Amino acid sequence: MYICICNQVTEAQLRNEIERGANTVRKLRDAVGVTSQCGKCGTCVKACVKEHKQLNRSDLLINTACSV
Numbered sequence: 001m002y003i004c005i006c007n008q009v010t011e012a013q014l015r016n017e018i019e020r021g022a023n024t025v026r027k028l029r030d031a032v033g034v035t036s037q038c039g040k041c042g043t044c045v046k047a048c049v050k051e052h053k054q055l056n057r058s059d060l061l062i063n064t065a066c067s068v
């Protein structure tokens with residue numbers, strides 16, 4: 001599914017870039033161009049970044065709980 005129509009960026013591409021370290025809207029704009037034209041994809045991009053950060057926190061909590 002396309003997240004950014006203006007730059008033909010799919011959700012899979014976006015998640016791949018986030019996994020590779022582009023974990024802010026600005027970094028994603030620099031990497032794949034999202035939010036650089038009409039900006040309508042901004043809400044979805046922010047949601048993906050937020051979701052990724054929450055998942056990482058959950059992983060951290062799980063890993064911490066497992067190591068005790």
Ligand code: FES
Pocket residue numbers: 003004005006007033034035036037038039040041042
């Ligand atoms: S939809 Fe992403 S900049 Fe227009």
